[in-house]
Amino acid sequence: MISDLNKIWSDSGKEMKKSAIRELLKLTQRPDILSFAGGLPAPETFPIEQLKEITAEVYDNEGAQALQYGATEGDGKLRKILVERYKNQGLNISIDNLIILTSSQQGLDLVPKIFINRGDKIICGLPSYLGALQSFHNYGAQMVGISLDEHGMRSDLLGQKLEEMKQNGEKPKFVYIIPDFQNPAGITMPEWRRKEIIVLCQKYDVLILEDSPYREIRFEGAPQKTIFELDNANNVILLGTFSKIFVPGFRIGWVIANEAIIDKIVMAKQATDLCTPPFLQKISANYLEKGYFDQNLGNIISIYRKKRDAMLSALSEYMPEGVSWTKPEGGLFLFITLPSHMDAEKLFEIAIKENVAFVLGSVFHCDGSGRNTLRMNFSYMSEEQNKEGVRRLANAVKKLM
Amino acid sequence: MISDLNKIWSDSGKEMKKSAIRELLKLTQRPDILSFAGGLPAPETFPIEQLKEITAEVYDNEGAQALQYGATEGDGKLRKILVERYKNQGLNISIDNLIILTSSQQGLDLVPKIFINRGDKIICGLPSYLGALQSFHNYGAQMVGISLDEHGMRSDLLGQKLEEMKQNGEKPKFVYIIPDFQNPAGITMPEWRRKEIIVLCQKYDVLILEDSPYREIRFEGAPQKTIFELDNANNVILLGTFSKIFVPGFRIGWVIANEAIIDKIVMAKQATDLCTPPFLQKISANYLEKGYFDQNLGNIISIYRKKRDAMLSALSEYMPEGVSWTKPEGGLFLFITLPSHMDAEKLFEIAIKENVAFVLGSVFHCDGSGRNTLRMNFSYMSEEQNKEGVRRLANAVKKLM
Numbered sequence: 001m002i003s004d005l006n007k008i009w010s011d012s013g014k015e016m017k018k019s020a021i022r023e024l025l026k027l028t029q030r031p032d033i034l035s036f037a038g039g040l041p042a043p044e045t046f047p048i049e050q051l052k053e054i055t056a057e058v059y060d061n062e063g064a065q066a067l068q069y070g071a072t073e074g075d076g077k078l079r080k081i082l083v084e085r086y087k088n089q090g091l092n093i094s095i096d097n098l099i100i101l102t103s104s105q106q107g108l109d110l111v112p113k114i115f116i117n118r119g120d121k122i123i124c125g126l127p128s129y130l131g132a133l134q135s136f137h138n139y140g141a142q143m144v145g146i147s148l149d150e151h152g153m154r155s156d157l158l159g160q161k162l163e164e165m166k167q168n169g170e171k172p173k174f175v176y177i178i179p180d181f182q183n184p185a186g187i188t189m190p191e192w193r194r195k196e197i198i199v200l201c202q203k204y205d206v207l208i209l210e211d212s213p214y215r216e217i218r219f220e221g222a223p224q225k226t227i228f229e230l231d232n233a234n235n236v237i238l239l240g241t242f243s244k245i246f247v248p249g250f251r252i253g254w255v256i257a258n259e260a261i262i263d264k265i266v267m268a269k270q271a272t273d274l275c276t277p278p279f280l281q282k283i284s285a286n287y288l289e290k291g292y293f294d295q296n297l298g299n300i301i302s303i304y305r306k307k308r309d310a311m312l313s314a315l316s317e318y319m320p321e322g323v324s325w326t327k328p329e330g331g332l333f334l335f336i337t338l339p340s341h342m343d344a345e346k347l348f349e350i351a352i353k354e355n356v357a358f359v360l361g362s363v364f365h366c367d368g369s370g371r372n373t374l375r376m377n378f379s380y381m382s383e384e385q386n387k388e389g390v391r392r393l394a395n396a397v398k399k400l401m
Numbered sequence: 402m403i404s405d406l407n408k409i410w411s412d413s414g415k416e417m418k419k420s421a422i423r424e425l426l427k428l429t430q431r432p433d434i435l436s437f438a439g440g441l442p443a444p445e446t447f448p449i450e451q452l453k454e455i456t457a458e459v460y461d462n463e464g465a466q467a468l469q470y471g472a473t474e475g476d477g478k479l480r481k482i483l484v485e486r487y488k489n490q491g492l493n494i495s496i497d498n499l500i501i502l503t504s505s506q507q508g509l510d511l512v513p514k515i516f517i518n519r520g521d522k523i524i525c526g527l528p529s530y531l532g533a534l535q536s537f538h539n540y541g542a543q544m545v546g547i548s549l550d551e552h553g554m555r556s557d558l559l560g561q562k563l564e565e566m567k568q569n570g571e572k573p574k575f576v577y578i579i580p581d582f583q584n585p586a587g588i589t590m591p592e593w594r595r596k597e598i599i600v601l602c603q604k605y606d607v608l609i610l611e612d613s614p615y616r617e618i619r620f621e622g623a624p625q626k627t628i629f630e631l632d633n634a635n636n637v638i639l640l641g642t643f644s645k646i647f648v649p650g651f652r653i654g655w656v657i658a659n660e661a662i663i664d665k666i667v668m669a670k671q672a673t674d675l676c677t678p679p680f681l682q683k684i685s686a687n688y689l690e691k692g693y694f695d696q697n698l699g700n701i702i703s704i705y706r707k708k709r710d711a712m713l714s715a716l717s718e719y720m721p722e723g724v725s726w727t728k729p730e731g732g733l734f735l736f737i738t739l740p741s742h743m744d745a746e747k748l749f750e751i752a753i754k755e756n757v758a759f760v761l762g763s764v765f766h767c768d769g770s771g772r773n774t775l776r777m778n779f780s781y782m783s784e785e786q787n788k789e790g791v792r793r794l795a796n797a798v799k800k801l802m
Contacts, residue, residue: 005661008574008608010540013515016668043465051468052460059453064444102503102652102674109673113539114414135672138514139411161548167594173409207409249680251469251503260406267417271536272510272673273503277681279650 011118014137023302035388039183039332040380042307045300046247047292060376062282070278072270074100074254078285079260081238081325082254090229096259099266104213104241104253107265108132110272111209111237111255112139114264115173123161123177123206125153127335127364127373129183134209135238143170143366150326151188153177162204173208174237179227180333181214184364184375188329191224198231208236214331215218216245219305222328234258244332244379245297250280298376304332310383311376311390312393318394320401325376332379335361338372338397347374347400354399356392413539435790436758440584440733441781443708446701447648448693449477455687461681471679475501475655475800479686483641483655486689491630495581500667503677505614505642505654508666509533511673512610512638512656515541515665516574524562524607525577526554528736528765528774530584531586533577533612544767545573551727553590554578556597563605575608575638579781580628582615582732585765587775589730592625599632609637610644615732618645622730635659643685645697645733645780653683705733712777712791719795724777726777733780736762739773739798748775748801755800757793 004016029035058066073079076095083095101107108131116122118140124133127143136143144165146157165171177197179189189197201208210227229237241253255265269275276371287293308328315325315336322339335356338344344360351357361373378386378394407415430436454778459467474480477496484496509532517523519541525534527546527617530568537544545566547558559576566572578598580590585785590598602609611628629639642654656666688694712735716726737759739745752758760773777794779787 008515008516009665010518010521011515013665013669016515016665018664018668040470043469046465046468048460048464048468052457052463055456055460056453059449059456063449063452064447067447067449067648068444069441069644069649105675106673113411114417115409115411117411120411131672131675138669138672243470247468247680248470249678251674251676251678263419264410264414264417267419268414271532271539272507273652274506274532275652277650277652277678279648280678280681286402 004088016138023111028133033352033355033357034381034385034392036376036378036381036389037227037357037359041244041248041332042303042379045296045303047179047287047296050287050292051283052293054283054290056186058282058286066279066282068278070273070275070281072099072266074276074320075278075281075285077289078281081285083287086159086256090225091256093256097261097262098254098256100281101253101255102273103243103251104211104239104270105131105135106269107253107255108135108211110231110265110268111174112136113268114142114261115207116141121165122174122176123158123172123368124366125178125182125185127184127361127370128176128366129146129178129211130364133364133366136176141173145366145369148182148185148187148354150187151193152182152187153197155193155200159200162200162206166204171204172206174209176199176209176211177227178211180212180224180335181217183214183331184333184335184359184361186326186328186331186334188224191230194224194227194230198227198235201235202231202233206362207308210236210238212238213241213244215246216305216334217301218330219301219308222352228256237261245300246293249252250284252276252280252284304379307378307381307383307386308334309388311378314387314390318391320394320398323397331375334376334378336374336376338374340372340398342372344372344374347396350399351393351396354390354392356396358393412541417539424635429554432751434756434758435782435786435793437777437779437790438758438760439781439783440647440778441777442649442733443704443780446704448688448692448697448772451688451693452684453572455684455691459683459687460667460679465678467683470647471676471678471682473667473676475677476679476686478681478690482686482689487657491626492657498663499655499657500663500670501677501682502654502670503658503674504508504644504652505612505640506532506536507670507673508610508640508654508656509536511669512575514543514669515543515662516608522566522571522573523575523577524559524573525767526579526583526586527534527768528585528762528771529577529767530579530612531765534767537577542574546767546770549583549586549588551588552594553580553588554598556594559598559654560601563601563607567605572605573607575610576602577612578628579612581613581625582618582729582734584615584732585734585736585760585762587727587729587732587735589625589777592631595625595628599628599636602636603632603634603643611637611638611639614642614645616641618702618705618733619731620702623662629657633700638662647685647688647694649745651685653677653685677789705780708779708782708784708787709735712779713786715791719792720746721795733778735777736780737775737777741773741777743773745773745775748797751800752794752797754791755795755797757790759794
């Protein structure tokens with residue numbers, strides 16, 4: 001054994017910590033526990049029979065190319081189909097603005113790789129997706145948190161912070177925003193708020209990293225334009241993924257940005273995994289081309305809507321006075337706020353005894369705040385389990401009170 | 402457009418350059434050019450029919466798990482099978498010492514991530530695999546090159562360098578070695594040289610990063626023990642991959658190391674892509690379990706042996722006096738050395754006109770040396786093409802002379 005690894009880790013390696021979620025998830029794998037801690041899509045939405053058919057065709061018609069190395073930028077057909085879809089939504093992009101990634105999490109690794117030096121600042125919501133915070137942390141980013149209101153990141157506070165930083169001669173490398181059905185808060189940013197944030201970022205000359213994995217899972221209300229589309233200054237990097245609207249097991253995501261940024265991401269990706277599995281890209285391209293994607297999306301939305309409704313109605317029925325929660329218009333998560341004197345970590349201990357689990361809201365807060373909050377996933381468990389889980393959780397809350 | 406991206410790239414992003422190989426490859430995609438520049442496995446080795454059968458079974462028997470998120474460490478069955486194979490070779494490891502990666506290139510990204518701070522030194526062979534050099538470069542590593550002889554990295558020079566660094570109060574983070582059928586040099590390190598290097602690295606308390614993608618493609622001679630096995634101090638990180646012995650399009654690799662290092666790599670991987678596609682891991686596990694892997698390996702070796710032989714015999718037949726080349730006992734590449742006054746870049750220009758392409762040896766040299774060398778891949782083209790390509794190359798050499 002080498003004398004002391006602790007002396008030779010990089011700064012990044014030294015500071016890496018096991019994900020709080022992962023460690024908690026281990027606790028919650030007892031079969032008697034109803035766990036709402038993960039973020040898994042419902043397996044009943046996986047189109048296994050269609051995939052079987054398409055996969056056999058890929059082997060037959062393009063097996064040799066599918067099993068070979070592919071271009072770092074991604075499969076030409078898949079990129080083209082995705083670009084067309086975004087253009088139909090209103091985005092002004094070409095194929096050179098989009099590359100395929102091995103999961104959108106890879107985008108959360110490569111974007112900081114090309115922008116962040118240790119000690120650089122970035123701005124994120126309080127709360128924000130944990131996997132993004134972990135990656136930014138691994139690059140040594142100093143995270144500046146901005147609170148959300150019911151419309152997402154507060155533009156007044158963002159403006160104050162950007163001005164304050166400017167006075168100090170500082171500038172964040174980017175503002176990280178999850179505008180649609182935010183993870184973990186379940187909040188969606190309306191167009192006027194998106195525009196306020198764009199105006200601020202243009203004024204202070206700061207990039208926006210728009211992470212939108214849940215965008216297409218909308219239960220009600222009108223779709224919001226992406227920040228990428230609303231911005232006309234090429235100031236936005238947009239991440240997308242199939243994980244929640246097709247299958248997560250293929251790990252297919254993508255990034256859309258101006259060509260100069262895409263060029264750097266391609267170079268960074270090359271040294272990271274050379275290319276995303278061409279086999280899975282070809283299956284995905286054919287799944288879209290055959291119309292299965294659009295055929296199935298409605299069904300996925302309807303399944304998740306029912307599951308959300310089950311959880312929301314149970315919350316109304318069982319939760320004691322003083323507890324509030326978000327009512328997401330889409331996505332996979334809702335966020336519960338306990339009375340301010342209560343501690344979700346203490347609730348967790350009681351909840352485990354009641355055979356129900358969740359994620360502490362504090363892990364999504366880069367400043368460690370949010371100790372009275374928790375995240376519940378409603379996509380994985382059945383409607384009945386969502387109800388029963390909330391009943392157990394409400395019991396735990398009452399016991400803690 | 403944001404005012405000036407050049408002001409906001411990270412140091413890493415600023416320095417990223419397009420891969421010389423990739424740019425050259427674009428030149429060589431004309432259909433009339435025989436290109437030996439890439440490193441592609443032969444598509445005729447891809448077991449498409451067997452994969453079709455196994456894939457259908459995976460959909461039928463474990464579709465929901467295969468298409469869901471999986472553990473960051475990898476699929477339990479695949480890890481177990483790989484660990485058993487290595488144990489049968491003599492490695493003293495358990496499942497906690499091996500995790501699955503999205504390509505072994507991902508190991509070349511995550512290992513520097515946990516060990517390298519900008520400005521740290523690492524040691525590599527002159528020449529070494531370009532994809533590794535690029536990744537080390539992206540982390541800001543200063544690369545110290547050590548020449549190879551016919552037995553691989555020279556231990557005398559390595560010892561001198563380590564001592565010199567020690568005198569200066571320096572220590573490299575690791576020594577990067579490709580011991581089997583080295584890319585690009587086609588050289589294999591005998592056991593005694595491996596042991597010399599292990600002794601040196603133990604003396605100076607330095608890790609070894611052993612990258613062995615070609616190990617199982619041996620045409621003749623006895624397999625060499627891995628450096629990991631020969632070292633009994635847990636000083637070695639070993640990278641493996643299916644890309645050259647199964648299919649590259651699945652992007653499945655793995656890393657073997659002591660548990661403390663594996664723990665950090667898991668944490669780094671989590672923020673990078675969460676997990677490697679479980680679908681492809683399950684197909685791979687079943688391919689191994691059914692015995693197809695062992696059944697097919699002999700055939701792959703025999704195909705590549707014939708292709709190597711075709712290239713070697715053409716080199717003997719056509720190359721003028723003064724040109725030498727390695728005779729690899731396995732792998733995918735051989736390395737040609739021109740007379741020292743000749744420049745492979747000039748040869749490349751003539752070669753393109755002769756409709757043949759290769760990679761400049763200098764791109765594999767971290768110090769820019771090796772200007773009179775070039776790499777030839779013999780795995781992708783047919784035997785006939787290998788012969789014809791060498792004939793054209795020899796013509797180009799004669800013209801340059």
